[in-house]
Amino acid sequence: MKVATILLLGSLTLGASTLPSAKRKNGSLIQDALAPVQVSLQESSAVFYDNEKRENFIYGTVMSADGLLLTKASEIAEVDDFLVRVGKKKYLTSKFLARDDVWDVALLKIEANSLHPVDLGSDSEVELGTWVVSNGASERYFRRPRPGITSAKKREIKGGSPAVLGIQFKSGDGQIEVMGVVDDSGADQAGLEKGDLLLEVDDRTIGDEASLLEYLRVKAPEDKIVLKVKRGDDELRLEVELMARHKLFEGPQDRNEGMSGDISGRRTSFPMILQHDTMLSADSVGGPLFTLDGKFLGMNIAAANRVESFAIPVEELRKVYEKLKASVGLE
Amino acid sequence: MNFWKRSSLLILGASLASAVPPLPFNEKDTPESLDDFRQIQAALQSNLSLARAATVCLQVGESSGTAVIVSEDGLILTAAHVIGGVGVEMKVLMEDGRELDGISLGLNSETDAAMVRLVGPGPYPYVDFDKGDTTKLGDWVFALGHSGGFDKERGINVRVGRLVRESESTVQSDCILIGGDSGGPLFNMRGELIAIHSRVGGSKETSMHVPLREFQKQWEELEQSKFVGEGPFATKSEPGSGFLGLLVEPGGEGELRVVEVWEGSIATEAGIKVGDLILEVAGEPASEESLTGQLDQLGAGDPLKLKWTSGDETKEETLKLGERP
Numbered sequence: 001m002k003v004a005t006i007l008l009l010g011s012l013t014l015g016a017s018t019l020p021s022a023k024r025k026n027g028s029l030i031q032d033a034l035a036p037v038q039v040s041l042q043e044s045s046a047v048f049y050d051n052e053k054r055e056n057f058i059y060g061t062v063m064s065a066d067g068l069l070l071t072k073a074s075e076i077a078e079v080d081d082f083l084v085r086v087g088k089k090k091y092l093t094s095k096f097l098a099r100d101d102v103w104d105v106a107l108l109k110i111e112a113n114s115l116h117p118v119d120l121g122s123d124s125e126v127e128l129g130t131w132v133v134s135n136g137a138s139e140r141y142f143r144r145p146r147p148g149i150t151s152a153k154k155r156e157i158k159g160g161s162p163a164v165l166g167i168q169f170k171s172g173d174g175q176i177e178v179m180g181v182v183d184d185s186g187a188d189q190a191g192l193e194k195g196d197l198l199l200e201v202d203d204r205t206i207g208d209e210a211s212l213l214e215y216l217r218v219k220a221p222e223d224k225i226v227l228k229v230k231r232g233d234d235e236l237r238l239e240v241e242l243m244a245r246h247k248l249f250e251g252p253q254d255r256n257e258g259m260s261g262d263i264s265g266r267r268t269s270f271p272m273i274l275q276h277d278t279m280l281s282a283d284s285v286g287g288p289l290f291t292l293d294g295k296f297l298g299m300n301i302a303a304a305n306r307v308e309s310f311a312i313p314v315e316e317l318r319k320v321y322e323k324l325k326a327s328v329g330l331e
Numbered sequence: 332m333n334f335w336k337r338s339s340l341l342i343l344g345a346s347l348a349s350a351v352p353p354l355p356f357n358e359k360d361t362p363e364s365l366d367d368f369r370q371i372q373a374a375l376q377s378n379l380s381l382a383r384a385a386t387v388c389l390q391v392g393e394s395s396g397t398a399v400i401v402s403e404d405g406l407i408l409t410a411a412h413v414i415g416g417v418g419v420e421m422k423v424l425m426e427d428g429r430e431l432d433g434i435s436l437g438l439n440s441e442t443d444a445a446m447v448r449l450v451g452p453g454p455y456p457y458v459d460f461d462k463g464d465t466t467k468l469g470d471w472v473f474a475l476g477h478s479g480g481f482d483k484e485r486g487i488n489v490r491v492g493r494l495v496r497e498s499e500s501t502v503q504s505d506c507i508l509i510g511g512d513s514g515g516p517l518f519n520m521r522g523e524l525i526a527i528h529s530r531v532g533g534s535k536e537t538s539m540h541v542p543l544r545e546f547q548k549q550w551e552e553l554e555q556s557k558f559v560g561e562g563p564f565a566t567k568s569e570p571g572s573g574f575l576g577l578l579v580e581p582g583g584e585g586e587l588r589v590v591e592v593w594e595g596s597i598a599t600e601a602g603i604k605v606g607d608l609i610l611e612v613a614g615e616p617a618s619e620e621s622l623t624g625q626l627d628q629l630g631a632g633d634p635l636k637l638k639w640t641s642g643d644e645t646k647e648e649t650l651k652l653g654e655r656p
Contacts, residue, residue, distance in 0.1 A: 017496055018468075023361050024495050029360075033361060128376070128379060129489055130372060131368050149490070151489045152488050275485070277489065277506075277507065306535050307488055
């Protein structure tokens with residue numbers, strides 16, 4: 001009799017046990033219900049399409065009616081031949097204007113008019129647990145909304161300078177000693193060796209770790225710096241090309257990243273981020289983040305791991321945008 | 332007989348459930364307008380601050396998991412694979428960084444259910460659970476956890492989703508989880524605890540949780556620090572492999588006299604010396620039978636409570652058994 005009871009209960013639960021995928025959080029029926037916000041995504045997102053691989057590889061955010069766009073710098077730098085779509089319209093050429101390596105943001109221009117830019121006068125002050133909408137996937141003419149909620153405190157994401165020499169070192173007694181050189185790094189290629197003492201960087205004396213890191217923090221990948229090095233009794237001058245940290249130390253850095261699928265290469269070291277739980281991947285960041293009311297909160301900048309997606313808050317994005325524009329003489 | 336008894340319980344459960352009015356957005360197949368989303372958001376946010384206050388990070392040795400307080404005096408629910416065994420001491424961190432002491436009670440190694448108790452008396456912030464088991468397939472839920480370990484700057488991670496699959500011993504949601512979330516709470520939109528995070532499946536959107544009904548089935552065993560089942564989520568130590576490091580002879584009535592203490596053993600660490608008198612073993616008056624009886628059952632790493640006198644002092648301590656050499 002006991003066995004029969006268990007079987008009966010089993011069949012009762014099996015009968016109504018699974019929710020169809022269309023009704024799940026990322027399902028098509030949920031997307032349909034987000035139609036009013038989809039309009040904002042449709043108008044203010046740019047889609048970057050890799051002509052060689054024939055796939056979308058990153059999104060962008062429309063900043064001005066005449067075609068200024070922001071996107072994720074480290075991703076756009078990886079593809080030479082691409083086109084851009086905004087709304088339903090295709091733009092075969094675009095011009096790269098400037099990049100900011102602290103925020104990993106690039107400014108581009110397409111020849112357009114009457115686009116619908118995001119509202120830079122907005123703010124990102126929302127309560128935890130507020131619905132947000134990002135680009136999930138894109139069809140040629142249609143941006144598909146993907147929902148999530150704001151999921152943790154706004155904060156800095158640490159992670160060292162975005163551009164690195166490729167050495168391990170220790171500092172003390174007013175000098176920096178090279179303890180190891182990472183294979184294939186700029187330091188390796190320049191011929192730096194274990195035991196070298198670093199005396200100067202670009203003709204500036206560096207006595208300790210903090211001043212070296214501070215100097216590197218504002219440098220960009222591919223920048224070159226000149227090191228004055230003491231090796232035994234000799235003094236050498238070596239030119240080192242800096243590398244992007246995420247390229248020198250590629251791939252998952254721990255078990256949680258290993259179980260997170262296709263996450264952003266550059267996913268640490270941001271001065272301030274707004275975190276949400278939207279399921280994003282390396283190729284679905286760069287676009288705008290909206291509330292249900294279409295309020296612009298910021299630009300998605302990293303799929304950090306399977307539970308954490310980062311956006312640059314609009315207040316910060318505004319400053320980065322103004323700075324990038326000023327750097328190329330735009331008002 | 333059994334069948335009818337179970338059926339009437341089910342009917343009773345159903346009538347209790349109908350006493351609570353359902354949340355309107357859970358009555359719909361999917362949200363029909365942005366307003367439905369707003370109602371979900373409002374429900375989640377109104378329950379978030381208490382849910383977070385009761386959600387804690389467990390630091391067990393080198394690893395870290397999540398758990399939730401369910402009573403004012405500090406009873407905690409978590410996952411068996413987070414605590415690993417019965418009687419394990421751990422640090423319990425509140426979201427604000429306050430550090431408390433906890434000790435694991437019982438666990439079910441087949442369902443992944445487990446209990447922990449805070450050592451201090453409280454009162455602690457705590458959440459209610461869905462006692463009538465009213466939460467159903469398709470209901471909107473939210474998950475909390477110390478994803479990847481405690482991070483004070485970030486705080487607890489919140490995630491939203493729906494209940495997408497139900498079976499008696501496991502519920503599945505599409506709230507995304509990661510290492511460190513294990514043992515954390517899944518809530519319905521009334522802020523009631525409905526399940527504990529256990530494991531993830533092949534896709535990111537497949538998260539498995541232990542439903543509260545599995546805890547309720549064995550509530551007393553778990554509270555009494557029983558190791559239930561022989562499942563994959565915790566491994567019981569080998570009976571008889573525990574080592575105390577004492578040689579004793581009968582003393583007076585209900586006493587054992589220590590005649591030798593093994594160097595480097597757990598007994599030495601506890602400060603037990605030759606000539607001390609053991610008074611109680613696991614709460615029972617000390618005798619050769621009670622001591623060997625306990626040691627035959629227990630394994631390395633298991634706790635054993637001893638009371639003994641050393642000179643003028645009487646001490647009582649729970650010792651964690653060593654490995655038999």
